[in-house]
Amino acid sequence: MPRDYDLLGADAKSAVANGLVTEDWYRTHLDRKTMKALMKRADQPAIWDTVVLFGSMIAFAGAAIALMPSWWSVPFWLSYGVLYGSAMDSRWHECGHGTAFKTRWMNRAVYQVACFCMIRDPHCWKFSHARHHSDTVIVGRDPEVAIMRPVVVVRMAANLVGLTDMWDGLKRMIRHTGGRILPDEADYMDPVFFAKTIRTARVWIVIYAATLAAALLLQSWIPVLLIGLPRLYGCWHMVLCGWLQHGGLADNVLDHRLNSRTVYLNPISRFIYWNMNYHVEHHMFPLVPYNKLPDLHEACKFDFPAPNTSFFDAYTEMLPALWRQRKDPDFHIRRQLPDTANPYHDGPARAAA
Amino acid sequence: MADWVDACATDDIEEEDVIRFDHGSRTFIIVRDHEDNYYCTDGLCTHEEVHLSDGLVVEATIECPKHSSIFDCTNGEVETPPACENLHTYPTKVENGRVFVEI
Numbered sequence: 001m002p003r004d005y006d007l008l009g010a011d012a013k014s015a016v017a018n019g020l021v022t023e024d025w026y027r028t029h030l031d032r033k034t035m036k037a038l039m040k041r042a043d044q045p046a047i048w049d050t051v052v053l054f055g056s057m058i059a060f061a062g063a064a065i066a067l068m069p070s071w072w073s074v075p076f077w078l079s080y081g082v083l084y085g086s087a088m089d090s091r092w093h094e095c096g097h098g099t100a101f102k103t104r105w106m107n108r109a110v111y112q113v114a115c116f117c118m119i120r121d122p123h124c125w126k127f128s129h130a131r132h133h134s135d136t137v138i139v140g141r142d143p144e145v146a147i148m149r150p151v152v153v154v155r156m157a158a159n160l161v162g163l164t165d166m167w168d169g170l171k172r173m174i175r176h177t178g179g180r181i182l183p184d185e186a187d188y189m190d191p192v193f194f195a196k197t198i199r200t201a202r203v204w205i206v207i208y209a210a211t212l213a214a215a216l217l218l219q220s221w222i223p224v225l226l227i228g229l230p231r232l233y234g235c236w237h238m239v240l241c242g243w244l245q246h247g248g249l250a251d252n253v254l255d256h257r258l259n260s261r262t263v264y265l266n267p268i269s270r271f272i273y274w275n276m277n278y279h280v281e282h283h284m285f286p287l288v289p290y291n292k293l294p295d296l297h298e299a300c301k302f303d304f305p306a307p308n309t310s311f312f313d314a315y316t317e318m319l320p321a322l323w324r325q326r327k328d329p330d331f332h333i334r335r336q337l338p339d340t341a342n343p344y345h346d347g348p349a350r351a352a353a
Numbered sequence: 354m355a356d357w358v359d360a361c362a363t364d365d366i367e368e369e370d371v372i373r374f375d376h377g378s379r380t381f382i383i384v385r386d387h388e389d390n391y392y393c394t395d396g397l398c399t400h401e402e403v404h405l406s407d408g409l410v411v412e413a414t415i416e417c418p419k420h421s422s423i424f425d426c427t428n429g430e431v432e433t434p435p436a437c438e439n440l441h442t443y444p445t446k447v448e449n450g451r452v453f454v455e456i
Binding site: 023032035036039041097098099102104123126127130133134190192193285286287 | 367370400401402403407408409411416418419420421423433434435437
């Protein structure tokens, strides 16, 4: 069946009519004491990670600049880029939830920096992500579906270097600068924030213009390699991880075990991605901080399908499904639950089928 | 006219925690803060009607378990979006180890 991902389109209306816009999502039962312990906030882990992140960015950028124009600078630019274009995505995400730090201003400060790096308006994306959590992969409702069906391989490949995402971010920023809020944004965002969005875009465009001007004046690539371009050349890790979150799995269901994926990753990827590889857990319990997700994973194991054991294992599962979804958008992976688990909660769409 | 309703025992709620309290057709939360003060507010988040009783209490605030909106339980004011509308709060009193709410 064809899908209309437009938030103001036909599927948005049918999602409401079909009872998919609801709070009736499946949640694994964990006792209150366990949940309280898991939700408890702390500053220390995120302060350490943030010092390491920004310290590494400064060190990589410094080495890259010192080695310019030699080709030896390239690995340092690539390392800087992946921290800017990928790690900032996970910082945007965790700080947007307010779960990274216990101290609120720290969440807000890192969130603002990460939003700028990712070219995501802080207010729009706060509401966009709230909708993503309300209506995860509900067609016509979720504004953050990374892989739409039917799958278009060229579009996915282009986004490996951020072409579609960055273009979208720039277009929105330019329109906000002109005082315009887009219809999809108006659908999920409270109007009280429109003026702040416009103000933010105007500040950002001045920063980008100054960066470009510096590059031209200095006749140097360095300013744009530091600000802006890493969103393109460093986003591949974010994209590769992001596709795994929901790719090839069910849509229009009310159970995150059906539409989200948990994957075991190496420690470097987990640092860059801030543990969002525990994605079923995150969607089911979004108040649990990134550093507690491994514990949450252990607590929920009895009720979840087995996680993918590596990038390779997850892609081996997902890619054939995506290939098939080019022609058959209804196809999806449905994983086996352990004997100890509660049955899947498909929701009204499947029940009616 | 509002009545004082016996909602729970004081030790039904741990320090910095919350319980759900249903009365008639309505749902509320009773919050105990870090200094043993008790508060009662509406039980559903003003953003998308999620039960706040699954949320996180820090001092005298409650954080919605779904979208992380934070409300000040002393006056119901929303402190962080996506919620933009305040919660209704209800007077509470503690007598003989019981929490009463004026509803």
